Amino acid sequence: xEKHLGAVVVIVKQREEAAPKxxxxxxxxxxxxxxxxxxxxEKRGVNVITLIxxxxxxxxxALTGKLGSFKSVTVKTTLAKV
Numbered sequence: 671x672e673k674h675l676g677a678v679v680v681i682v683k684q685r686e687e688a689a690p691k692x693x694x695x696x697x698x699x700x701x702x703x704x705x706x707x708x709x710x711x712e713k714r715g716v717n718v719i720t721l722i723x724x725x726x727x728x729x730x731x732a733l734t735g736k737l738g739s740f741k742s743v744t745v746k747t748t749l750a751k752v
Contacts, residue, residue: 671726675704676749678734680719684742685710691740692719699733701725 682688696703702725710717723730730749738745 671728672751673724673726674730674749675752676723676730676747678721678723678730678737679746680721680737681744682717682719682742683715683744685717688740688742689717692737692743695733695736696721698736699725699729702729702733 680692682692696706696719702723703721704724705722706719708717708719723733725733727749730747734745734747737743
């Protein structure tokens with residue numbers, strides 16, 4: 671299967687509740703995560719995580735699908751064939 675390079679932005683609204691679940695999923699998909707940067711945005715009361723991923727559509731879709739399954743988490747993805 672063809673691999674894609676992309677960026678995934680994850681916005682977490684309720685950190686105390688969602689963070690352990692988000693971290694568990696990111697660990698499960700660690701083989702496709704090239705880089706991760708996260709920071710709290712206190713003005714809005716959210717935490718933002720940016721991921722650089724390198725994987726197949728199925729792998730990236732599984733990662734983003736699991737992350738997006740939580741009501742307090744929003745996920746947006748952009749992919750490129752490289």
